[in-house]
Amino acid sequence: MPVVGAPVVEAIDLRRTYKTSTGSLKRKSLEVEAVRGVSFAIEKGELFGLLGPNGAGKTTTIKMLITLLIPTSGTARVLGLDVVKDARAVRSQIGYVFGGDRGLYERLSGLDNLRYFAELYGVEPHEQKRRIGELLEMVGLTGREKERVEGYSKGMRQRLHIARGLLHDPPVVFLDEPTIGVDPVGAREMRAMIASLTDQGKTVLLTTHYMFEADALCDRIAVIARGEVVAQGTPGALKSLVADKTVVEIEVYGVNDESIERLRRVEGVSAVSVEERDQLQLLMVQSAVGAEITPALLAQFDGAKIGRVVAREPTLEDAYISLVEGDS
Amino acid sequence: MRSQGRAEVPAHRVILANWLFSMKSLTKSSFFVLVTVLQPLIFSTIAFFMFKSGGRPGSLLYAALGAGLMGIWSSTLFGSGGLIQWERFQGTLELLIASPSQFMWILVGSTLATSTLGLYSVAGTLLWGAVAFDIPLELAHPALFVLALPATVIGLGTLGLVLASTFVLYRHANALSNLLEYPVWLVTGLLVPVSLLPGWAAPLGWILSPTWGIKAIRYSALGGNPVPALLATVGLSVAYLVIGTRFIAYFERRAREDATLALT
Amino acid sequence: MTAGTAVLGAPRSSSLTSFFRVLFVGGIIVYRALFNWIRPAIYIPTMLGSPLFQILFFANLGKYSGVGDTNFFVVGNAVQVCSMSAIYGATMTLANERYFGTLAQLLATPANRAALFLGRTLPVIANGLLVSVFGFIVGALFLDFSMPASQIPALALVVTLTVVSCTGFGMMLGSIGIRARDVFFASNLAYFLMLLMCGVNIPIDSLPGWMQAISKALPLTHGIAAARLLASGETLGSVAGLIRTELLIGATYGFLAFALFRYFEASSRKYASLDRF
Numbered sequence: 001m002p003v004v005g006a007p008v009v010e011a012i013d014l015r016r017t018y019k020t021s022t023g024s025l026k027r028k029s030l031e032v033e034a035v036r037g038v039s040f041a042i043e044k045g046e047l048f049g050l051l052g053p054n055g056a057g058k059t060t061t062i063k064m065l066i067t068l069l070i071p072t073s074g075t076a077r078v079l080g081l082d083v084v085k086d087a088r089a090v091r092s093q094i095g096y097v098f099g100g101d102r103g104l105y106e107r108l109s110g111l112d113n114l115r116y117f118a119e120l121y122g123v124e125p126h127e128q129k130r131r132i133g134e135l136l137e138m139v140g141l142t143g144r145e146k147e148r149v150e151g152y153s154k155g156m157r158q159r160l161h162i163a164r165g166l167l168h169d170p171p172v173v174f175l176d177e178p179t180i181g182v183d184p185v186g187a188r189e190m191r192a193m194i195a196s197l198t199d200q201g202k203t204v205l206l207t208t209h210y211m212f213e214a215d216a217l218c219d220r221i222a223v224i225a226r227g228e229v230v231a232q233g234t235p236g237a238l239k240s241l242v243a244d245k246t247v248v249e250i251e252v253y254g255v256n257d258e259s260i261e262r263l264r265r266v267e268g269v270s271a272v273s274v275e276e277r278d279q280l281q282l283l284m285v286q287s288a289v290g291a292e293i294t295p296a297l298l299a300q301f302d303g304a305k306i307g308r309v310v311a312r313e314p315t316l317e318d319a320y321i322s323l324v325e326g327d328s
Numbered sequence: 329m330r331s332q333g334r335a336e337v338p339a340h341r342v343i344l345a346n347w348l349f350s351m352k353s354l355t356k357s358s359f360f361v362l363v364t365v366l367q368p369l370i371f372s373t374i375a376f377f378m379f380k381s382g383g384r385p386g387s388l389l390y391a392a393l394g395a396g397l398m399g400i401w402s403s404t405l406f407g408s409g410g411l412i413q414w415e416r417f418q419g420t421l422e423l424l425i426a427s428p429s430q431f432m433w434i435l436v437g438s439t440l441a442t443s444t445l446g447l448y449s450v451a452g453t454l455l456w457g458a459v460a461f462d463i464p465l466e467l468a469h470p471a472l473f474v475l476a477l478p479a480t481v482i483g484l485g486t487l488g489l490v491l492a493s494t495f496v497l498y499r500h501a502n503a504l505s506n507l508l509e510y511p512v513w514l515v516t517g518l519l520v521p522v523s524l525l526p527g528w529a530a531p532l533g534w535i536l537s538p539t540w541g542i543k544a545i546r547y548s549a550l551g552g553n554p555v556p557a558l559l560a561t562v563g564l565s566v567a568y569l570v571i572g573t574r575f576i577a578y579f580e581r582r583a584r585e586d587a588t589l590a591l592t
Numbered sequence: 593m594t595a596g597t598a599v600l601g602a603p604r605s606s607s608l609t610s611f612f613r614v615l616f617v618g619g620i621i622v623y624r625a626l627f628n629w630i631r632p633a634i635y636i637p638t639m640l641g642s643p644l645f646q647i648l649f650f651a652n653l654g655k656y657s658g659v660g661d662t663n664f665f666v667v668g669n670a671v672q673v674c675s676m677s678a679i680y681g682a683t684m685t686l687a688n689e690r691y692f693g694t695l696a697q698l699l700a701t702p703a704n705r706a707a708l709f710l711g712r713t714l715p716v717i718a719n720g721l722l723v724s725v726f727g728f729i730v731g732a733l734f735l736d737f738s739m740p741a742s743q744i745p746a747l748a749l750v751v752t753l754t755v756v757s758c759t760g761f762g763m764m765l766g767s768i769g770i771r772a773r774d775v776f777f778a779s780n781l782a783y784f785l786m787l788l789m790c791g792v793n794i795p796i797d798s799l800p801g802w803m804q805a806i807s808k809a810l811p812l813t814h815g816i817a818a819a820r821l822l823a824s825g826e827t828l829g830s831v832a833g834l835i836r837t838e839l840l841i842g843a844t845y846g847f848l849a850f851a852l853f854r855y856f857e858a859s860s861r862k863y864a865s866l867d868r869f
Contacts, residue, residue, distance in 0.1 A: 018587055019586065067584075069584055070584045088335060091426060092331055092334060092336075092428040093331050096423070100419070102418060103418070103419035103420055103422075103423055105353055105420065106418070107353060107356040108353055115349075116345065117423070117427070119337075119342070119345035119349075119429075120424070120427040121331075121334075121337070121427055121428060121429075122336075164423075168331045171331060358774050359780075362777055366784070367780075370784045370785065370787070374793055374794060375653070377798055377799065378653060378654065378657040378659050378793060379657045382654075382660075383658055384657045498633075500634045500637075502634075503638050506638045507641040507645075510649045511645045513649060514648065514652065519653055520655075520656045521656065524655060524656060525652065
């Protein structure tokens with residue numbers, strides 16, 4: 001039974017290792033630590049973001065919380081229920097939605113998909129019709145529900161996924177990269193839908209690697225990198241981690257790895273990230289020094305053509321980059 | 329605030345929902361129409377012509393019933409054999425396991441659906457026999473025939489459960505299904521008496537439900553005592569159910585604990 | 593002027609080698625990539641296991657129903673199982689292009705279409721022959737199939753030509769598969785109908801007239817008849833007519849297949865129907 005005031009979702013030192021084997025003749029057993037001691041707590045009605053690059057351990061963490069993976073060590077509770085011991089009770093209290101276009105029965109209609117999962121979640125027959133109608137309305141699929149899913153667009157599939165995850169009106173919802181592959185307009189609608197979940201009193205855990213999405217939606221964010229939580233707090237608090245820094249953006253035509261290494265070693269530089277553009281690379285250099293570092297930075301390129309150079313205030317993305325890059 | 333769902337969805341509800349859903353889903357697949365309708369019609373036609381031109385004494389109804397049951401086996405084999413792989417391929421496997429319904433009851437419903445659709449084969453071959461080959465459907469024990477059919481469907485559906493759960497370990501389940509179609513037709517004596525085969529074939533057939541299902545159906549249609557075969561079918565179903573659910577529980581545990589059997 | 597000639601000459605000679613490169617190398621690589629049953633874990637159960645049990649099944653059914661001697665069923669089924677490759681394999685090598693979404697890239701290449709097309713048939717034919725040979729071995733090992741050893745070369749020739757003809761038919765289904773959505777349905781159906789109509793298990797003259805008419809227009813029918821005669825000791829000369837008919841039927845389907853392939857290529861550019869599902 002949930003205790004009043006206790007966190008709705010609680011992860012305490014969660015760890016998960018995978019055993020894999022490599023080599024075809026001499027098989028070597030390898031242990032990969034995907035999640036290395038993750039802890040956080042989500043309060044009722046909060047929209048909590050788990051932010052991190054691919055392979056950081058986001059999905060493994062979420063799978064432990066939704067009972068699909070048993071933690072190697074550590075504990076996790078949802079509404080006070082243990083995800084290992086009370087797995088079935090946890091499952092009935094949570095909704096799970098993942099991004100991408102898989103996870104639906106293609107040959108059947110959207111309505112069939114929803115009815116089926118309503119049965120699997122034990123939604124009472126007299127409730128089903130009303131609930132499905134409400135959800136179709138909410139995700140904007142009313143009128144399209146009798147069409148086969150194979151004809152749906154990516155955005156429609158994703159909205160159907162959301163409806164499916166909410167069929168049993170779960171108090172806790174887990175969204176694993178729900179906007180992946182959805183076009184910008186569709187993604188904006190999706191974000192509005194996600195924001196409305198907390199208005200209904202639901203507690204939401206969202207994983208994403210889009211910074212602006214986390215910034216726009218989340219009450220609090222945990223940044224996860226290499227299986228560990230490297231920072232936790234409100235978007236504002238995370239931004240303040242880099243508030244004293246300056247970001248110098250440099251466009252370079254054909255930068256080499258050596259130059260980037262040299263940039264990292266320039267005194268005062270705390271993080272460097274590279275974004276590939278069409279013909280050029282956009283380097284973002286964070287430093288505590290301010291714009292006056294710029295000449296020292298520009299001296300590190302051996303002859304590569306340099307385009308626009310701008311110094312600016314840091315954003316949440318810079319905070320994220322500095323956290324993810326920080327202790328590598 | 330509590331969810332509207334139930335912590336423990338009753339088994340009969342899960343089985344029923346999955347049975348209906350899977351039948352609906354399978355009938356939308358053209359491959360299934362081929363396996364459950366066209367293939368049995370073609371095979372029964374081959375058998376009718378062979379029995380006629382070979383001057384085989386005895387009833388063509390024997391061949392029609394055998395071909396019908398061959399269809400139930402094909403339907404179960406192709407429907408159940410790759411079931412878990414198919415759900416995984418579609419990305420629905422982890423959604424099923426994440427639901428509060430027990431995965432084993434989900435699979436029981438789905439595998440029963442695959443054998444139930446095999447009834448199209450029985451109906452099809454009997455009807456085709458009557459229309460094109462003047463084979464009258466005269467039943468020796470109509471009441472027992474009506475009992476033998478669902479018993480056979482359950483016998484094969486639960487065998488499908490064992491297939492679904494063991495084929496998980498084999499990456500190319502469809503290839504295994506391709507392999508196992510003819511041999512089971514042979515060793516269970518659906519069209520050819522097992523006595524024509526080498527001695528080791530018969531004991532293999534004894535542990536397979538189609539052997540007893542076809543006996544129950546044939547004796548109740550053509551005369552004889554179908555009751556022992558009927559009981560054997562039911563007994564095997566129970567055994568399959570126990571074995572199948574154990575395997576599935578094991579699969580689920582391996583998937584969640586060591587992540588050696590991937591859900592995605 | 594010599595330089596000019598050389599420049600003109602180079603593409604000429606290389607176009608001939610490239611024809612053969614596309615024909616052989618391209619064909620085999622494509623086969624490995626598209627024919628996803630090539631892995632032993634799939635190949636053995638599907639291409640060898642399934643034919644093995646098919647032959648055993650029909651030979652026993654034949655014994656029970658009293659239709660003919662074992663040789664009748666061994667020859668009929670051993671020749672027919674080549675369509676495991678000639679029907680399914682051929683369909684896959686073309687239709688899977690669309691399934692994997694690689695067709696657009698293929699059609700963007702300047703490769704000679706005839707070479708591209710024929711190249712795909714070579715591994716299909718080789719594999720079909722292998723499956724048939726395996727079928728005869730099964731018959732000899734498990735079913736007391738026997739025939740005069742002196743007849744083996746002639747039988748091998750007839751089986752090879754039948755496989756070629758059957759592949760022509762398979763390629764036609766494959767070409768249709770470039771456009772049609774569910775062509776494997778058709779290839780499955782074709783495989784089963786061959787068991788019924790091509791004299792594989794039922795003597796053609798026991799079939800109703802309309803089925804006999806269809807069987808005469810299908811590949812396999814004449815090839816199987818020729819193979820049976822050879823196995824029972826007849827000379828190659830006496831089956832020459834059957835072989836010619838079999839080849840003519842196969843060539844007709846093969847030509848149709850290539851024409852359809854070209855037609856779909858042209859029309860897909862016109863109507864942008866390439867990747868439409």
